[in-house]
Amino acid sequence: MKNRIVFLFVTVFLAHQIAAQRGAQQLTRQDTLRGSITPERAWWDLKYYHLDIEVNPSEQTIVGTNTVRYQVLDAQKRMQIDLQAPMQLVKAIQGGKALKIEHEGNAHFIEFSELPKKGSIQEIILHFEGKPRVAARPPWDGGITWNKDENGLPFIASSCQGLGASVWWPCKDHMYDEPDEGMMISVEVPENLMDVSNGRLVKVDEDKAKKTKTYHWKVINPINNYGVNINIGDYVHFGDKYDGEKGKLDMDYYVLRYNLEKAKEHFKDAIRTMQAFEHWFGPYPFYEDSYKLVETPYLGMEHQSSVTYGNGYQNGYLGRDGSSSGWGLKFDFIIIHESGHEWFANNITYKDMADMWIHEGFTNYSENLYVEYHWGKEAGSAYVRGTRAGIRNDRPIIGIYDVNRSGSGDMYPKGGNMLHTIRQVVNDDEKWRSILRGLNKDFYHQTVTTQQIEQYMSEKAVRI
Numbered sequence: 146m147k148n149r150i151v152f153l154f155v156t157v158f159l160a161h162q163i164a165a166q167r168g169a170q171q172l173t174r175q176d177t178l179r180g181s182i183t184p185e186r187a188w189w190d191l192k193y194y195h196l197d198i199e200v201n202p203s204e205q206t207i208v209g210t211n212t213v214r215y216q217v218l219d220a221q222k223r224m225q226i227d228l229q230a231p232m233q234l235v236k237a238i239q240g241g242k243a244l245k246i247e248h249e250g251n252a253h254f255i256e257f258s259e260l261p262k263k264g265s266i267q268e269i270i271l272h273f274e275g276k277p278r279v280a281a282r283p284p285w286d287g288g289i290t291w292n293k294d295e296n297g298l299p300f301i302a303s304s305c306q307g308l309g310a311s312v313w314w315p316c317k318d319h320m321y322d323e324p325d326e327g328m329m330i331s332v333e334v335p336e337n338l339m340d341v342s343n344g345r346l347v348k349v350d351e352d353k354a355k356k357t358k359t360y361h362w363k364v365i366n367p368i369n370n371y372g373v374n375i376n377i378g379d380y381v382h383f384g385d386k387y388d389g390e391k392g393k394l395d396m397d398y399y400v401l402r403y404n405l406e407k408a409k410e411h412f413k414d415a416i417r418t419m420q421a422f423e424h425w426f427g428p429y430p431f432y433e434d435s436y437k438l439v440e441t442p443y444l445g446m447e448h449q450s451s452v453t454y455g456n457g458y459q460n461g462y463l464g465r466d467g468s469s470s471g472w473g474l475k476f477d478f479i480i481i482h483e484s485g486h487e488w489f490a491n492n493i494t495y496k497d498m499a500d501m502w503i504h505e506g507f508t509n510y511s512e513n514l515y516v517e518y519h520w521g522k523e524a525g526s527a528y529v530r531g532t533r534a535g536i537r538n539d540r541p542i543i544g545i546y547d548v549n550r551s552g553s554g555d556m557y558p559k560g561g562n563m564l565h566t567i568r569q570v571v572n573d574d575e576k577w578r579s580i581l582r583g584l585n586k587d588f589y590h591q592t593v594t595t596q597q598i599e600q601y602m603s604e605k606a607v608r609i
């Protein structure tokens with residue numbers, strides 16, 4: 146028996162090694178530049194972005210600037226900015242002067258003529274343009290989706306988790322650093338369309354000669370880069386207010402004109418989501434930036450304060466119940482799951498994509514907590530047990546560090562079931578809930594590692 150266990154262990158261990166090796170062989174310097182905190186990234190701390198772009202649907206182009214404000218942590222002369230081909234970084238301006246740029250694939254190294262003063266706040270304006278990569282299978286294989294709605298009007302959206310925000314705009318494309326003071330997103334579109342981005346709409350400018358409108362969206366809180374999004378279409382708006390733990394939360398919904406009546410009924414799940422998740426995880430983490438649900442031409446994504454939705458106004462995941470328990474058809478999977486990410490992904494964010502289970506494990510787990518909140522503990526348990534059928538045990542859940550590689554898709558159902566198992570070990574529901582709420586309080590608006598989460602849970606499970 147003992148020998149069999151050792152044999153099994155060795156087999157599993159070797160299988161993992163081989164899988165890791167196989168992954169390692171395909172890694173390039175571009176992966177390291179994309180996925181590690183290079184010296185050209187480490188010396189400056191992001192403070193603020195102003196992304197100011199014009200989107201041209203007929204040409205399928207984006208042109209504009211990103212003004213990056215940052216603090217100098219350590220005086221260095223070379224800065225890494227990421228922008229993926231075929232988008233082009235045209236120039237970088239500081240103090241009115243164009244700086245030299247050395248291009249190395251998707252990484253661009255900007256050379257300063259003088260050493261900046263340590264501690265000082267600086268700004269650089271990045272000019273860029275091009276035809277961004279078209280999303281092949283959004284949101285998993287992302288980029289920009291250029292669709293038409295049923296009336297033949299443009300219906301456009303960005304999605305770039307994993308791939309990175311640098312697929313459509315120049316930025317520091319590593320998750321460890323977020324702009325501490327938020328972001329302004331200004332998007333110029335044809336006058337008959339509307340852009341919906343993150344945060345709150347503060348102003349709309351109109352250019353009558355050009356027949357365009359520019360929508361200015363302000364985000365107050367730090368935001369992760371794949372969370373930044375544009376959604377352009379013939380939108381109509383309706384809204385609600387949620388009386389939550391931190392006061393009145395503005396809940397705003399943007400849907401295609403002809404889906405308004407359907408959405409008014411169907412989006413009631415958003416309020417039910419807030420009720421359940423504030424109970425389990427604590428206050429919604431972005432009251433200042435509001436909560437939004439925005440219709441998109443793809444399935445959906447956890448864009449911060451601008452959750453995107455394309456599940457066809459039906460319950461389940463495209464009408465299916467991934468848990469086969471029946472409970473998965475009681476709610477709209479995309480509203481619940483993507484909104485759950487506001488706590489785990491947007492509030493608590495992985496530093497390295499290898500730790501993506503922090504986003505997907507907890508959010509998969511949040512689905513059964515939603516079921517439990519509304520239909521009782523046994524219903525929640527049946528749901529989470531049902532998702533076990535989806536576990537493949539193919540490779541480790543943790544991916545490869547410093548090269549922007551996530552682990553197995555098991556991070557969803559296995560992650561959720563691991564947390565459900567730990568709950569049984571803790572065997573004290575109030576203590577368990579206080580750990581979930583404590584995570585969101587103590588790691589509020591932070592980027593974290595697996596070790597930090599493990600250590601926190603281990604300590605709190607014993608001490609509280």
Ligand SMILES: [Zn+2]
Binds near residue numbers: 482486504505508
């Ligand atoms: Zn997810």
